[in-house]
Amino acid sequence: MAKTPERAQRGGHSGVSIEDVAAAAGVSTATVSRAVRGLPRVSPSTRAKILEIADSLGYVASSSASGLATGRTRTIGVLAPFVSRWFFSKAIEGADRELHARQYNLSLFNLGGHGSHRERLFSKTMVYKQIDALLVLCMALSHEEIEHLQKLDIPLVVVGGHVEECAYIGIDDYAAASTAVRHLIGLGHKDIALLHGDDETDLNFDVPRVRIQAFQEVMAEAGLTVRPEWDEWGDFTVHSGQEAFSRLWDQPGPKPTAIFCASDEMAMGVVFEANRRGVRIPDDLSVIGIDDHDFSGPMGLTTVSQRPDEQAETATKMLLDELDGHLGAVRSVVAPHQLIVRRTTAPPRPGEEPAR
Known part of the structure; x- marks a missing residue:
């Protein structure tokens, strides 16, 4: 007893x-x-x-x-690398919505980005006594952290990115990126630049790598050249998009007529900086992102949408169902994505050089 x-x-x-x-x-x-x-x-x-x-x-x-x-704390842990960025804040919102409906509490563990402070959150206190299950938001994890998660004997779901041997919910990142690039090619663009996410090579995070791979392979299928000088990187923030556009546009030689950005926030940075420098969107440069950020609609940004709040809500429901005895409730699920065409993409202007 x-x-x-x-x-x-x-x-x-x-x-x-x-x-x-x-x-x-x-x-x-x-x-x-x-x-x-x-x-x-x-x-x-x-x-x-x-x-x-x-x-x-x-x-x-x-x-x-x-x-x-x-026998329960009636508390679900949510592990996030950041809490201020759009994807993570929306996912937390979705998780909290389901937890509130089922009368559970949310305990937030913020890893605070990358660095040594992450270690303190993989402590005994986090997993042994405080939470009944764990929701891990789209993030890069060290090998040690992955090993630790795999040893946890509590229900666990990852939202927004693949982690080995863990159930996860997220869009098909390869298909989403391919959809974005094919949209640009379908408009007639041949000179397409890439603004991808920094993949933090010391950590495990599939999303940036998969979106880069999709860009390269779709371009190759269409017989188009991937120019290494048009390969730029950012950290999924607006500021990094601004900096990437400046680096790209300050280069000598021809300019792209379109740019595929691996996130809406980086795409917004590109649009802001292009406008500041007199580059007309979409006349001189078409821009597309991934996410459908809350500001993408008002900005008229063409994007491939996803719903991190719905992904996290679904994942949270799985965790609670598993705790209620529905074995097998936790499983991997591919979330939907959709192309949303707005004002930042158009066919390239025939016979005209893009703005320098």
């Missing part, structure tokens, strides 16, 4: 840790956490063994006695 909160508290003065219980039971600490909290994915025999050992050692199973009363 599982321990009551009061019984667990009486044993709390022995200083026994979750590692002690795990070592005695010959299982992972995550499995101990799941067993004492009544979460799924622990066999009855293993759960009984762990509870018996925990009881004999006097282990305090959770810092929250109320969590033990129900």
Whole structure:
């Protein structure tokens, strides 16, 4: 029989840790956490063994006695590399919408970009006692972080990017990028530049690489030249789009008539900087992005749309269904994308050199 909160508290003065219980039971600490909290994915025999050992050692199973009363914290963790950027804020909004409807709480873990501070969030506190499941937002992960996630014995879904051996929800990035490039080619553009995302080569993140691959292969299929001098990079922000356009346009020689940007925010930066420098959009340069950012409509930006809020809402529903005992609820899903043609793309002007 599982321990009551009061019984667990009486044993709390022995200083026994979750590692002690795990070592005695010959299982992972995550499995101990799941067993004492009544979460799924622990066999009855293993759960009984762990509870018996925990009881004999006097282990305090959770810092929250109320969590033990129900076997759940009723809290889902959301792990994000940034909280201020559009994709992540929209995804958090979608996750929170579903959690609120099901009377769960959201615990946000912000990795704060790239760097050493990321390590503190992969601590015992995050996964052992605070959350029942984890939603990981589109991000680059180190090899160590991926290994850690794969060892977690809690339901887990990644939104917006592929992570090995984890269920994930997101658009087909290859197909979305191909749709954007084919739109430009279909308008008659042959001189097309690429503004891709920085892939952070020390980390694992498929999205930038896949969108670059799609651009290169669709161009090759159409018999068009990919000019290395027209290959620019950014970090998915408006500012990086502005800087990339300046680097591209300051080069000597011919200019592209169109540019495929791997995100709307970078595409917006291109449009802003082009306008500042007197380059007419779309007369001199067609611009297309991916996302359908909230500002893309008012700006008239042609884009390939996705809905990160709906992706995260679907992922959150899967996690909660899994916690409710619907085994197999967590699975990989391809989200829809759609070409939305607005004012920033048009056929190249025949017989005219683009603005220098």
